[in-house]
Amino acid sequence: MAEAQLQQFLEKVRQLNAFVALSESQPALRDALRACDQHHEVVALAAQHGFDIGRRWGDSQAAPAQPKERPSDQINLFSSLCPAAGEERVDRLIEGPGWRLERIHSCLASSPEGFWYDQTETEWVLVLRGSAQLRFEDEQHSRDLCVGDSLLIAPHRRHRVVTTDPDPGTLWLALFCSADA
Template sequence: MAEAQLQQFLEKVRQLNAFVELTETDPALRQALRDCEHHHQVVELASRCGFEIGRRWGEPPQPGAVSTNLLSQPCPPQGAESCSVLVRGEGWRLERIHSCAATTPGDQWYDQTEHEWITLVQGSALLQFADEPGARALQQGDWMLIAPHRRHRVVATDPAPGSVWLALFWSASCAG
């Protein structure tokens, strides 16, 4: 195997591992993966999250597959959100999350093992923490740090064109 092919293979493995890691921290995504009935649905789900796991070695990326503009992506369907990993390193990843009139189901809370720093790049949102009596209103430019295992949920995000977030996740081992 030539070095270029080896690098393509290793990148695909990295993409697969990143997708698996994301499904382990996002219960809704894990359920969506569980609901897939065949390989093509898994590839499409991974693609909506920013991973290209279906491409064969040596195939070029699809035209326009990668955008460097945070606000140029189409809005997801109402009630949904799309996630893309923009960049990652050892023990951390930066995600773009685009929400459209989305909410976390009423009986569900995010309880992540990672640190999470978020900022709202576009739109507004209501974010509820289990240890606070009311939801926090966030608007464009607001940011916050969410400690590991601090249970939280999204109460509301804007309708189209939606709310766009940047979320930086890192493990305790990187917090040094």
């Protein structure tokens, strides 16, 4: 671990410990924390009390840089401007007969009420940055996904996005394959 990452880690632990101590001394804050369902709600509550606990490994304190001009055959998967809250952007990276690879960047996005994806393709997704909750129609509870989590979704397995992170959003890599690929 580089020294800068170590210092970032230690600062996050310090802020988490201070936030926990404050919540133990203030019953109203503890109740508000207990009412949080999602990671970004805890991060926002901590920020209201002056704590920065939301930065992830490798995230800098500075605003994300604008994507650099690159040759058309070279991209950086993490170089993507966050879409507006409630939106997502899909970039097709590469495709072949019966398959395609996409980068999906979502920000506080969710499927419309009552809407379920019902795809004819197999979909494999990987969370590159952020977190999300997905719900399958045949399961009682939502699934929490975070950085590094992947999921294989069979054709016609109905599912929906419950929520994704606020800015800088959730960044996905999605591979779609048809049955004849």
